Amino acid sequence: MIQRTGTFLAPILAPLVFLVLWNFIAVNVGNDLILPGLDQVSDLLLYPYKDVISMGSLAGNVWISLVRVMVGYLWAAILAIPLGLAMGASRKIYSSLNLFLGLFRPIPPLAWVPLVLAWFGVASFATLLGIEEGDWYIWLNNLKLSMLFIIFIGAFYPILSNTIYGVSSVPKILIESSRVLGASRTDMFCKVFLPAAAPSIVTGMRVGLGVAWMCLVSAEMLPGSISGVGYLITHAYTVARIDVVVAGMVSIGVVGALLDWIFRVLEVRYFSWQRLSR
Amino acid sequence: MTPLLETSNLRKDFKSDHGEVFCALDGVDFKVFDKEFVCLLGPSGCGKSTWLRIVAGLEVATSGSVLYKGSPVKGPGRERGMVFQEYSLLPWRSVVENVALGPEVHGMRFEDRRELAMDYLARVGLEKFAEAKPHELSGGMRQRAAIARALANDPDVLLMDEPFGALDAHTRVLLQKELLQIWEKNRKTVVFVTHSVDEAIYLADRIVVMSAHPGRVVETIDVPFDRPRSRSCKGFGEMTERVFELLEGVQV
Numbered sequence: 001m002i003q004r005t006g007t008f009l010a011p012i013l014a015p016l017v018f019l020v021l022w023n024f025i026a027v028n029v030g031n032d033l034i035l036p037g038l039d040q041v042s043d044l045l046l047y048p049y050k051d052v053i054s055m056g057s058l059a060g061n062v063w064i065s066l067v068r069v070m071v072g073y074l075w076a077a078i079l080a081i082p083l084g085l086a087m088g089a090s091r092k093i094y095s096s097l098n099l100f101l102g103l104f105r106p107i108p109p110l111a112w113v114p115l116v117l118a119w120f121g122v123a124s125f126a127t128l129l130g131i132e133e134g135d136w137y138i139w140l141n142n143l144k145l146s147m148l149f150i151i152f153i154g155a156f157y158p159i160l161s162n163t164i165y166g167v168s169s170v171p172k173i174l175i176e177s178s179r180v181l182g183a184s185r186t187d188m189f190c191k192v193f194l195p196a197a198a199p200s201i202v203t204g205m206r207v208g209l210g211v212a213w214m215c216l217v218s219a220e221m222l223p224g225s226i227s228g229v230g231y232l233i234t235h236a237y238t239v240a241r242i243d244v245v246v247a248g249m250v251s252i253g254v255v256g257a258l259l260d261w262i263f264r265v266l267e268v269r270y271f272s273w274q275r276l277s278r
Numbered sequence: 279m280t281p282l283l284e285t286s287n288l289r290k291d292f293k294s295d296h297g298e299v300f301c302a303l304d305g306v307d308f309k310v311f312d313k314e315f316v317c318l319l320g321p322s323g324c325g326k327s328t329w330l331r332i333v334a335g336l337e338v339a340t341s342g343s344v345l346y347k348g349s350p351v352k353g354p355g356r357e358r359g360m361v362f363q364e365y366s367l368l369p370w371r372s373v374v375e376n377v378a379l380g381p382e383v384h385g386m387r388f389e390d391r392r393e394l395a396m397d398y399l400a401r402v403g404l405e406k407f408a409e410a411k412p413h414e415l416s417g418g419m420r421q422r423a424a425i426a427r428a429l430a431n432d433p434d435v436l437l438m439d440e441p442f443g444a445l446d447a448h449t450r451v452l453l454q455k456e457l458l459q460i461w462e463k464n465r466k467t468v469v470f471v472t473h474s475v476d477e478a479i480y481l482a483d484r485i486v487v488m489s490a491h492p493g494r495v496v497e498t499i500d501v502p503f504d505r506p507r508s509r510s511c512k513g514f515g516e517m518t519e520r521v522f523e524l525l526e527g528v529q530v
Contacts, residue, residue, distance in 0.1 A: 177366035177424075180334055181380040181431050182356035191383070195370050277369035277413040 036243035044247035052244050055232055062251050064142050065216055065228040071143055072151025072219075073212045077205060080156050084163025084201070089193060094164070101160070109154040109215045113146075113222060120145040142227055147219035154215035155208035162204025166197030199271040206263035213256045280348050281309035282435060282467050283333060288342035290328050302328045304492035305342070310435070310469055315461065317482035318471045321525065325493025326471045330437050333469070334360045356380065359433030363440040365420045367412040373423050374399060374408035380431025398426040401460055418449040425457065435467040442477070454480055462505060475521045479514060480507060487521065489528035496528050 023038040032040070044052065048059035055061065087094045126132070126140035170193055178192045220230025229248050236244035290303040302325040310316050318326040331337040332344055335354040344351040346358065359380075367376045374395045381391035399405045402422040412420055421441055428436055442450045454477060461468060472478050478485045485499045499521065503511050 173362060173364045173366045174368060176336055177360070177362060178368070178379065178383075179336065179354045180358065180360040180437075181383060181427075182354065183379075183383040187383040191379070192368065195368070198370075271370075273369045273411055273413065276411070 033240055033242055036246055040243040041246045041250065044243060045250060048251075052232070052247075053236055053239055053241055055235060056227065058229075058232070058247060058251060061227055061229045061232045061248075062255060065220065065230065066255065068143060068147055068219070068228065069151055069209075069212050069216055072148040073155045073209055075148070076152045076155035076208060076212070077159055080159035080204075080208075081163055081201060084160045084204075085167055085194075085197070087160075088164040088167025088197065089189070094168075105157050107153075109150050109211075110218045112150060112153055113218070116146045116149050117222065120149065122146075144222065144225060146222050147216075147225065150219040150222075151212045151215050155212035158207040158211055159201075159204040162200045162207065163197065166200025166204075167193055169200075170196040199267065199274045202263065202267055202271065206260060206267070209259050209263065210256060213252070213259065217252065279311065281345075282312045282314075282347060283310040283469070284308075284343075284345045285329070285333070286343050286345075288329065288332065288344065289340045290325065290332065290337065291340045301492040303332075303339075304494055306488075306493065306495055308486055308495055308498070310467060312467055313465045315468045315470065315481060315483045317478035317485045318469065318488065319475065319478040319485050319521070319525075320473065320488030320493070321490045321528070322473060323493075324488040324490040326473075326488055327439050328493070330360075330439050330469065330471050334358055334437050336360075356384065356431050357434045358437060359428035359431055359435070360437040360439065361421070361424050361428050361441045363443045365412065365417070365444075366424055367420060367427070369412050372409050372411060373404060373415065376412065376423060377427045377430050379427060384431075395426070395430055398430040399423070401429075402426045402456065416449075417445050418453060421445065421453060422456070425460070429460070429466075433466065435469065438468060438470040440471055440473070443472070450477075457481070458506065475518055475525070476509070479503075479517055479521065480509060485521070487524055487528075497524060 019038060022035070026035045026037040029035050044050075044058060048062075049057045051057055083097075087097060123145050124141045125143040125145075126137050128145070129140060131137050131140060174192060174196060175188070178188060183191065216228070217230035217233065219225075220228040221234050225231045229251055233245050233248040236242070236248065286307045288303055288306040289301070292300045292302055294300060306325070306329060318329065320326050328337060332339050333346075333351065335351050335358065346355075351358075367373070368379070371379070374392065377395035377398055378386075378391040381394055386394070396405060396408060399408055402425060404419060404422055404426065407415060407419065407423075412423070415423065425441070442453050445453065458481065470478075470481055472481075479501055482501050485501060487496045487499065488494065489496045499517075501517070503514065508514075
């Protein structure tokens, strides 16, 4: 019984201590501009649909950010997965592209900001589609090309690296035992390489989504942005609303952890063979 | 009579990372005839597995020729099935899906290939484990499934590369017996690589004894014992002694 309560309590003990400590310090400091109290922040989080600092609701801004991340991330996945498959399967393609792509890998997504702004400015999907007014304009104008590019860069490399690793580390014995059955190249790809690499690809997608979500804050600090949770945080700082800053940070953390959790569930459900067959 | 498989003057050199050339096979000639059970016996490093892999089409010989029914081998093909020493089932597929893989890549319909796979699973006594994943099986069961997979693809010749090498002694003897039972029902040509003298004499019609560094054929021995075979049959012990002496002579 004690043990069961222990396992139930263990994961929530650290956050609990953290919250108590936070509130204790906040009350003692007594300055909202340095550390807002737990009650102020939880008020914001409990009513996420309430308008804050006349920038729309917290939930609305998180949603806009999520859509941005998804669009940028989707492009990264669409490009990185096939490229990674090709690079993992063919030594020729790998050696001709690896050095080139390796040169861009160390550049932090944030370092792209000035160049990307020079390219795209404040152009958005609305600009691309030539829509200049109405509800659609408001929505599409949130999808700034510069932001999407930064998110794309952030998600691209983790997905690429993991896909290459997944394809190139298929055990030789699995390849050979399928080849002696007379499997064609197409069969080898669809029935051996792809399923064998799938767990790595999904891991790459999970890591990539995490990075994309983190790149978001910097992307939303770009000029021309008037919404999104990243912008909400920076704007809240300029109007000295630290409670909104913290509430925004908490939302980023919770959403990021949730996205990660979804991928982990997928990994456990569909790829348990990988863990068990070791 | 043309042999089913024939290698002549087969040579295979491997290059080490330091650029040294290492000769694994040095002019190996031998023939395998239809419906024959041949064991390739030799110490480790004699190139017996290399010979098998070249015949399977997984390696390319440095020189010499490999003929299958009189025409040169150019790569893997379904007429030459293979069973490996390592566990080789696809870990994400169930056992029956693994066994059905050969027919699947040759375009057999789903129901037909499933039925066929179940039939072969029954032959190796694994029908109850059809839906299990490979990691749920013991080593012996995995090798049984690997044999079923090779047979379900209907090859002319079964190349077996120390298939029981990773199993415990008891399971190993059990699987040898089962293999012979399957083979006697439906005689395929089998080339079986092993370093166990006992295994070779128990299984083979003919034993090809090889020496190491470089790999050469030392002697070919016909095994005259009746089937179904027993280790207590007359002459089994004497032949074991003789082969051991032969191997002692070739080992440095």
